[in-house]
Amino acid sequence: MRTIRSLVIGTAALLAAGLTTVPASAASSGPTTTTFQVQGGTLDITTPASAAIGQGPPGGTISGQLGNVLVADGRALADASWTASVISTDFTSGAGGSGLTIPATDVSYWSGPVTSSSGNGVFTPGQPASGNAAPLNNTTPLTALTHAGGTGNNTATWTPSLNVHVPQANESGTYTGTVTHSVA
Numbered sequence: 001m002r003t004i005r006s007l008v009i010g011t012a013a014l015l016a017a018g019l020t021t022v023p024a025s026a027a028s029s030g031p032t033t034t035t036f037q038v039q040g041g042t043l044d045i046t047t048p049a050s051a052a053i054g055q056g057p058p059g060g061t062i063s064g065q066l067g068n069v070l071v072a073d074g075r076a077l078a079d080a081s082w083t084a085s086v087i088s089t090d091f092t093s094g095a096g097g098s099g100l101t102i103p104a105t106d107v108s109y110w111s112g113p114v115t116s117s118s119g120n121g122v123f124t125p126g127q128p129a130s131g132n133a134a135p136l137n138n139t140t141p142l143t144a145l146t147h148a149g150g151t152g153n154n155t156a157t158w159t160p161s162l163n164v165h166v167p168q169a170n171e172s173g174t175y176t177g178t179v180t181h182s183v184a
Contacts, residue, residue, distance in 0.1 A: 041074030041153075043082055045183040059168040063161060070157045071183050073119070073147070080121055080150040084183045085141035091164070093173030102175055108133035108163040109179075111144045116157045121150020125158060133163055136179070144181060 046069070053064025071084050088104040090096075110127035117123050126143040127133055134142055145158055162179070 038076060040076040043075055043183055044072045045084060045181055046070040046072070047181050053162055053164070056164075056166060058166050058170045058172075060166055062164040062166060065159050065161045066179065068115070068157050068159050069144070069181050071145070071147070071155065073154045076152050078151055080119065080147065080152060080154055082147050082183055083143060084145045084181060086136065086144045086160070086179060086181050087138060087141045088136035088179045089138050089177045091175040091177035093171065093175045099169055099171045100173065100175075102164060102166060102170060102177075104136045104138045104177065106165045106167065107136045107177075108165070109136050109142060109144070109160060110134070110163075111158050111160050114145070114156050114158050117155060119150055119152060119154025121154060122148045123156050124148065130161070130163075133161075141182070 048067030048069075051064070051066045053066070054062045056062040069084070071082065073080055073082055086109055088107055088109075090104050091102040091107070093100045110130055110133040111125040113125055113128055114123045124146045126145055136142055144160065145156060147154060147156060164175075
């Protein structure tokens with residue numbers, strides 16, 4: 001009991017003399033200005049490396065799918081609009097020439113519907129059904145798919161088809177041409 005009484009008396013004497021330290025008041029909040037950067041990426045298109053679409057006789061039509069085409073928009077823009085287009089070379093067998101060439105204008109393209117997509121905005125196929133197929137050519141691109149509006153990143157995949165109208169005078173052989181998709 002004597003020890004407690006001495007401690008109380010000693011503490012009271014220190015307080016009276018102003019010799020104790022009292023902790024300073026801590027702030028109730030502390031703002032930190034924080035910044036970061038959201039980086040935009042690129043607008044890319046991925047296409048199949050090759051496609052064998054079938055076979056048929058002169059005077060007939062050969063139809064087949066090219067495989068999946070994917071547009072990936074990683075630009076993170078306020079207006080994430082873009083247009084995918086397609087163009088074709090003529091198709092030739094061997095050295096080409098008379099009876100060994102199918103002009104690009106004898107090849108019809110239809111995008112078909114969008115098979116998968118992500119992001120917001122409106123995805124519109126250029127040729128949503130086979131009845132909308134349009135001829136390709138080697139000078140003026142054909143619209144394959146558009147994306148209008150939306151913000152941020154988005155993706156779209158479609159599986160286009162070709163209808164090749166083989167001229168009656170063409171010879172047999174394997175015909176090769178290049179169908180090129182692009183996006184801007």
